Amino acid sequence: MSILVYTESEGQKFKKAAFEVASYAKEVAAMLGTTVTAVSINGGDSSELGAYGVDKVLEIKNDKLSTFNAKAYADAIKQAAVQEGAKVVVVSSTADSKFLAPLLAVHLNAGYASNVVGLPESASPFKVKRTAFTNKAFNVTEIPTDVKVIGLSNNAFGLKENAASATSEAFDPSLSDDDFGVQVTAVDKATDKVSIADAEIVVSGGRGLKGPENWGMIEELAEVLGAATACSKPVSDMGWRPHSEHVGQTGKPVASNLYIAIGVSGAIQHLAGINASKVKVVINNDPEAPFFKAADYGIVGDAFEVVPKLIEKLKEFKSNNA
Amino acid sequence: MKILVCISHVPDTTSKINFTDGDTKFDTNGVQFVINPNDEFGLTRAMWFKEKQGASVDVANVGGPETEPTLRKALAIGADNAIRVNTEATDGFYVARQLAKVIQDGGYDLVIAGRESIDYNGGMVPGMISALTGANFVNTCIGLEVEGDTATVTREIDGGKETSTAKLPLIVGGQKGLVEESDLRIPNMRGIMMARKKPLTVVEPIEADQETKAVQFQKPTPKGEVTLVDPDNVDQLVALLHNEAKVI
Numbered sequence: 367m368s369i370l371v372y373t374e375s376e377g378q379k380f381k382k383a384a385f386e387v388a389s390y391a392k393e394v395a396a397m398l399g400t401t402v403t404a405v406s407i408n409g410g411d412s413s414e415l416g417a418y419g420v421d422k423v424l425e426i427k428n429d430k431l432s433t434f435n436a437k438a439y440a441d442a443i444k445q446a447a448v449q450e451g452a453k454v455v456v457v458s459s460t461a462d463s464k465f466l467a468p469l470l471a472v473h474l475n476a477g478y479a480s481n482v483v484g485l486p487e488s489a490s491p492f493k494v495k496r497t498a499f500t501n502k503a504f505n506v507t508e509i510p511t512d513v514k515v516i517g518l519s520n521n522a523f524g525l526k527e528n529a530a531s532a533t534s535e536a537f538d539p540s541l542s543d544d545d546f547g548v549q550v551t552a553v554d555k556a557t558d559k560v561s562i563a564d565a566e567i568v569v570s571g572g573r574g575l576k577g578p579e580n581w582g583m584i585e586e587l588a589e590v591l592g593a594a595t596a597c598s599k600p601v602s603d604m605g606w607r608p609h610s611e612h613v614g615q616t617g618k619p620v621a622s623n624l625y626i627a628i629g630v631s632g633a634i635q636h637l638a639g640i641n642a643s644k645v646k647v648v649i650n651n652d653p654e655a656p657f658f659k660a661a662d663y664g665i666v667g668d669a670f671e672v673v674p675k676l677i678e679k680l681k682e683f684k685s686n687n688a
Numbered sequence: 689m690k691i692l693v694c695i696s697h698v699p700d701t702t703s704k705i706n707f708t709d710g711d712t713k714f715d716t717n718g719v720q721f722v723i724n725p726n727d728e729f730g731l732t733r734a735m736w737f738k739e740k741q742g743a744s745v746d747v748a749n750v751g752g753p754e755t756e757p758t759l760r761k762a763l764a765i766g767a768d769n770a771i772r773v774n775t776e777a778t779d780g781f782y783v784a785r786q787l788a789k790v791i792q793d794g795g796y797d798l799v800i801a802g803r804e805s806i807d808y809n810g811g812m813v814p815g816m817i818s819a820l821t822g823a824n825f826v827n828t829c830i831g832l833e834v835e836g837d838t839a840t841v842t843r844e845i846d847g848g849k850e851t852s853t854a855k856l857p858l859i860v861g862g863q864k865g866l867v868e869e870s871d872l873r874i875p876n877m878r879g880i881m882m883a884r885k886k887p888l889t890v891v892e893p894i895e896a897d898q899e900t901k902a903v904q905f906q907k908p909t910p911k912g913e914v915t916l917v918d919p920d921n922v923d924q925l926v927a928l929l930h931n932e933a934k935v936i
Contacts, residue, residue, distance in 0.1 A: 436815075436825065461846045465827040465861075468780075468815025477781065477899035480811050493903065500806050502705040506904040511897075517811075547824040548841075552851040561847030567935070591936065603869060609830070610844065615701060615806060616725050616864045618844075624935040635701050638806075641908075645933045647925070648914070658914050663928055667919030675922040683926050683936070 368403045369395045370452035371420070372443050374460055375409035382525070382564060383458035384409075385418045389526040390485070390518050391456045392419025397489055398454070402530075405446045405537070407431050407439060416532030418525065424450075424537035430546070433553075434462050438545035440469035445539040447474055453513055459520045459621075460563055467517050477509035480517035483642075500615050501641035519642065520563060521621045562613065565594035567624040568643070570613060572598040574629020574650060574669060578606035583673045584628060590680045596620065598630045614639035629669050632657025649673065689743040689834060689856075692794060693731045694787055694801035694813065695762050696724035696777075697755035701806065707905040714807070714905070716754075723758055726802025730862035732871055733832060734800060735766045741834070744768050746794065750777045750786045756888065763883035764875030770886065775893035778901070780808070784816030785896040791821050796857065798839070803828050803861040808902070814861035824854040830865025 371391040373384035384404075391402045401421040406412060408431055412423040424446050431438060443466070447455050455470065457463040459481065471478035479494050483504070487493045491508050494516060498505040562568060569588040571581060581595075588595045595611060602612035613620045615635040625643035629650060630636060637660050640646070648661040651668050658664050665672050699705070699719045706715040723731065737743035747762040748771040749755050759770040771794075773786040791799055804811035818825030830849065831842030839858050842851045844865065875883070917925045929936045 436827070437818075440819075461828055461844065464811055465815065465843075468784075468812040469819045469825070471781065471812065471899075472784075472816050472819035475899075477779075478810075478812055479900055481809055495906075498808050498902075498905070499699075499705045500701075500809060502908075503707070504906040504908065505808075505902045506906070508901045508903045509899070510901065511899050544822075548826055548852050548854040550850055550852045551840075553845070553848065554850070555845065555848030557847075559847065563846035599869075609865060610848065612864075616729075616869075624929065624933070638701070645929070645935045647929070660911065661914045662911075662933065663917060663925060664914045665917050665919050665922070665925065672919050672922060676925065679922050679926045680936075683930065687930075 367451045367453045368401045369398070369454045369456065370447045370450055371402060371404050371456045372463065373404045373406050373409060373415055374458060374463060375406065378408060378410050380410040380414055381460065383460050383520055384415070385525050386520070386523055387456050387458045387518050388415055388418035388420050389528065390523045392526070392528050393485055394454060394456065397486060403450050403452070405443050407442060412532055412534040416530050417527055419528035419530050420532045421530050423532050423534040425534050426537050426539060430541065433550045435546060435548065435550070436462070436465040436469060437547065438541050440466040440473060441541060441545050442539040443470055444473040446537060447513070455513065455515045457515065457517050459517055464517065467515055471515045474513045474515065475511065476513040476515045477511040478515040478517065479507045479509060481519050482516050483519050483522040497642060500638040502638060519621055521566070521623060560592065560594040562594045562596055562611070562618050562620060565622055567591045567593035567626070568596050568613070568620050568622045569593045569626045569628070570596040570598065570630055571601065571628050572630030573600045581607065583677065587626070587673060587677050590677055590684065598636055627657055628673060630657055631655045632660055689737060689741060689798060690794065690796045691734045691737060691743050691745045692791060692796040692799045693727065693734050693745060693747045693762070693767065694799065695727050695731070695747050695749045695758060696802060696805040697721050697749060697751050697758040698724045698805050698807045705907070711905045712903065721758055723761060724802050724805045726804060726863050728872060729864050729866045730800035730802060730860070731762055731765060731767065732873060733862065733866040735873070736867070737834065738766065746771060748773065748787060748790050750775060750783045752776060759888060760883050761875060763886045763888070764879040765873050766879065768886065770888040772888065772890050773893050774890050779898045780810035780812040781816060781899040782896050784813050784820060786893050787813065788817050788820035789894050790891070791817060798834065798856060799823070799859045800862045801859070803863045814859055818859040821857070821859070823857040823859050825859045826852060826854065827861035829860040829862050832860060832866055
């Protein structure tokens with residue numbers, strides 16, 4: 367038995383989430399006294415996974431899998447898990463991994479814990495800690511099944527280099543027509559922007575910015591920081607920004623290292639969605655805004671004065687630390 | 689078209705989250721329960737199919753008798769029939785097995801379930817019911833049209849969206865975008881009166897294992913006070929983020 371990890375890639379490059387789940391799997395493997403096998407589907411250079419502790423890579427190269435297909439991918443990963451006799455399968459929390467994980471769990475008859483935030487608290491019984499109640503609580507979940515599927519929360523574990531020399535071998539799962547019942551016809555994706563899911567830093571604007579014409583400084587701040595841009599619910603409801611930027615309970619969840627909220631009051635639904643971020647900064651002219659209770663750092667002041675200054679200081683900082 | 693909308697009975701967003709019995713159970717004391725928001729977007733989209741395409745819409749929930757007001761609310765919004773599987777919703781896999789049975793018995797063409805509930809956030813029920821029933825599945829669905837036996841579905845992906853087509857039967861994991869917040873319906877008096885007379889069938893659960901067990905709950909450690917920085921001293925914020933928080 368080994369630990370199996372699905373290392374996701376895009377355009378034949380591994381995603382950061384792939385290295386994070388590999389780092390995590392390595393420590394789980396150490397706890398259980400076993401090794402890590404990665405499954406890579408039309409992925410990148412397998413030796414890169416070795417740097418994060420992967421011992422063996424099963425490389426699937428298959429043109430039919432060139433576009434993500436949850437059912438077919440889950441089928442392929444399941445076959446890899448069965449071949450390896452894997453007892454623990456680790457996936458990330460990207461949109462695609464969250465899409466396929468429940469299918470994988472059913473195929474493996476495995477208990478599945480999503481949004482896991484740390485290493486197993488014990489190996490026997492197997493217990494992991496995960497977020498629940500939209501980040502308002504944690505729950506320790508026991509998985510009594512023989513095979514277990516773990517969905518690791520993005521940025522919850524971080525990257526840990528742990529050099530192993532990964533061997534690779536070709537793996538050719540047998541896929542049926544039934545796996546391809548959902549056919550992708552169009553993908554609309556901004557390739558020049560950091561997505562909220564991948565971002566280590568997220569800069570978010572709220573109604574306090576008064577109108578969509580004032581988002582230039584938010585975008586500039588995000589650019590200086592290499593951050594993704596986001597917005598509060600009222601802002602997306604009013605059409606100032608696209609829905610895809612809406613973060614919060616009914617929008618996208620955020621689990622970044624740094625979250626900067628500008629002109630966002632901090633309604634409970636908003637805070638629930640971003641609470642998993644490690645460090646929170648608020649800039650708001652209302653000292654009573656609820657966000658100040660949730661933030662680590664705050665500036666009570668006019669965003670239109672503070673943000674340009676912050677951009678300038680960050681540029682100085684970047685050039686001094688380049 | 690026969691539609692089933694799966695309804696989770698969850699604490700209202702603004703509820704205080706507390707636990708009892710040595711932090712092993714959610715404290716329902718004083719908590720108001722609602723239709724899970726991700727399910728409500730799906731239910732509202734289902735109403736559109738009912739009104740424009742003559743679909744029938746059933747709702748189902750796995751839970752004890754205390755969840756019936758939530759199902760009645762779904763009936764008041766316009767669903768035709770409600771089904772309650774009479775067992776505690778202990779784990780996503782267990783719930784999915786119960787719903788898969790309801791789906792197989794009912795012969796539904798389209799099943800909409802929220803992408804996740806706002807209480808346990810498992811995000812597994814829609815996918816699991818598709819794997820259990822063999823139906824096609826699209827998650828994080830923000831657009832759904834059905835023409836004959838083919839659905840066109842848009843899903844949210846990291847950094848964008850993706851459109852696909854699939855034959856019915858289809859399961860979707862729904863969310864905001866299926867309809868907008870402003871499209872959500874508050875039941876009117878007529879709807880509430882009619883809901884009282886609509887069928888709410890209670891079915892007994894099938895025997896199934898529980899694949900995960902929530903053994904303990906914890907509340908996050910209370911946060912320290914916010915460190916305030918003077919708006920005329922933005923330098924200090926940059927220094928704190930670099931030296932103390934170590935995030936830049």
